[in-house]
Amino acid sequence: MMSNPTPESLHPGLNLGEEHGEDHLEAETSVFGFWVFVMSDLVTFGMFFAIFAASSAPMWMAGGPGPKDFVDIGSIAWQTGFLLASSLTSGMAVLSLKERHAGEGASRGRLIFWLLLTAVLGFGFLYREIADFVSMAQMGAGPTRSGYLTAFWSLVGLHGAHVTAGLLWCLTIVVGVLVRGVDKRWKLALLRWAVFWHFLDVIWIGLFTFVFLGGLI
């Protein structure tokens, strides 16, 4: 359902076909719409960040453990590495659309390779994060211990839930591309997913800086 396309309403991103054709027109609405949604999601994260910031003083720790007691900066470094690397590989996945014959065997293979690599890195991130959560719970730093820990678990957990959703989405795209080929619909899904995945990276930078490093300082 397109209204009259004008040159200004064209999608500024990658060529999605041989030239700026019909695929492109739909991309503009679809990807722009997803950006708008991401803005809204950013506000949700902002609220959880705000609550975390408001709960960081010792008063809200209610005598329970603070960040110095449970943040394993080595594990956080691994998680950061996994996630940042997965952002790079997701970018490579999108770039493989640029190939001249995206629909055909060779570069479809390339697309799937990068997507699967991204998924592996994403799972690596999730594995380390869950392991950290488990060890926190074992040492008595579960979310029900204090207001501070509630805010910590919810904020980090919200990001983790987003990563999980992103992984599910990534694998869906892999299956979709395998079943139906690199058609317009999956190209658009890939573009939106890429926005989402990079967005989660940006959020992680915030978490890394304010929650983990900030907590340790």
Added chain:
Amino acid sequence: MLASLFGRLNWDSIILVKEFEDPDLQLLITSGAAAAIPLGGIFLVLLLWYLKWWKPLLGWLTSVDHKKIGVMYIIFSVVMLFRGVVEAVLMRTNQAVALNGGFLSSDHFNQLFTTHGTNMIFFVAMPFLIGLINVAVPLQIGARDVAFPKLNSISLGLTGAGGFLITISLLIGQFSTGGWTNYPSYTGKLVNPGPGVDYWITAIGLSGIGSTLTGVNFAVTIYKMRTKGMKFMRMPLFTWTALATSILLIFAMPPLTAACVMLGLDRYLDFHFFTNDQGGNLMNFINLFWMFGHPEVYILILPAFGVMSELSSTFAAKRLYGYTSIVAATMCIAVLAFFVWLHHFFTMGQSTTVNAAFGIATLLISIPTGVKIFDWLATLWGGRIRLNTTPVIYLCGFLVLFVLGGFSGIILANPTLDYQVHNSLFLVAHFHNVIIPGTLFGILAGIHYWFPKMFGFRLMESYGKVTAWLWSIGFVITFMPLYPLGLMGMTRRTVDYTDPAYVPLMLVSGAGSLLLGLAFLFLIITFWRSIVNRKQLVTPIGDPWDGRTLEWWTPCPVPEYNFAVLPEVDSRDAFHTAKERGDAYAPIEKYEDIKIPSNTYFGLIIGILGCGLGFGLVWYMWWMAAGSFLAALATIIVYAFLPEREQVIPAEEVRRVDENWRREARETYGVTRDDEITEANKGLARPDVVPG
């Protein structure tokens, strides 16, 4: 076994069963209302069966046509409005006789004001406005549909799920008792472990997600789907306010969703966001809630301002005065909306400096609002105002009464004065004074105005005008006494009182609420009589009010594809210009095939699973909650694989319909404004000569 199947739901949770086993007056009132749900349901099923409407109903529920979705939003709101009005009348009647104790118990009264507020804000005002936006905006910008039609249907499904949960709480269990704001001091697990609060959380959470998605959808629609030549500064004012509202929805709904999730985590998993002990902080909830709550006020009022702008120019037959200033004022209000949330709790312990800053920010909002009022008055000035039409009655009521509500808002914006009257009936009077003459009048006038676009016939002006007067007079009699009562010290949300000085004004207010009940009845009668007499009221040519904007450039009812050929726009009131030029209905040479998306079950399925998720969570039926959630996830994935189905309407069919319409328009004589409320009005306007 049963416990894992039904969670904490048992036989006694059903209000009717409880009344049967242990009758008393409170329960009798509740169960009377509760009985309405199964009885209403059975009646509806029988009616549908008798009229053989199952198939058309399914066609509507699975539709992705923005006009049908809009109409469904509006019908949903009318049903919910019924409950809201009944509750209001019940509360006012109780307070009228509540010296030393009325007939309602405090728990019952608490539920009444909580459901009344929640219901009216989230399930009446918002879906009403979203319904009008759905119907009008794509037509006003010359688009065939919204940017994401399927998403639109999902939004409707989620809103419906929220409405289902708040409604079913009447029959099974109870609703929250914490007021529409649901502060954790009343709704924490410790003080309120029952299912009521969980109903609030799930209903608001689900419909909140739906509203966020609606915001995204309409922002993108307005940014990207405008027809050729429809520059921003040529958009009709209602579209501008819809854009402002969409932006507010995008940014203001997440805090509410976050607050719902956090309160839920506190209650379900023993987290400590808002608890009194273990480092929780209640003020965090209050801040989050009002970061949503204040922009929400403008979500409710801006589209109503948009309707009023359309009405003042159409029904005065003049160009809108100060278009640019109204646009600027609208966007100013949308931005300022995010900087005033703290004025909802001036008395909760901030420093005077903080209070002063938010007080000043609040007062600033009166400037753009004032600009608008003057612009509307200037538009009406010297125009040919048709006082015999219903929308104009609402417009006049709005201009007089809304301004009064604004003035009491200025009083409340001053922290020192707010300290005197906060939490009193003065506040109740204030916000009803802006929401009823503002939002509700805007909605009802909008329904009158666009009714022909939705259904192809006008509403009867005779009943419409009586309804409009009843709402206005009923409002004045009900809520004006609450100002002095507040100043006398009567607090809000009181089930009874001991000061006899309150009695006379309370009686007046109670009597007024009966008029409001009557007004609702007349609204229904207006619909009913108009449906019965629809043959005399048809306006097939589609322009019954001498409209100025694009939506009137289509036949009534509007075809699925809206415009046979998308119009090109070269001025602000493009249709008016075309009519002046005399070529509005000139024949068109070339028609093309039109592709429109086919119906889909997506939204309906998500809506039903949303009901399951919410109900499962409320009653601790974990299998139902988890099952619904996973099924929803699976649905989304499956739909990603199903082929997009489109329907093609061949050019020949489009040509046939469109040429007939244009020929009829050219051959019909049309009516002047003197006769527009008579049978002669077939939807073709003959312009009057207007000075200025």
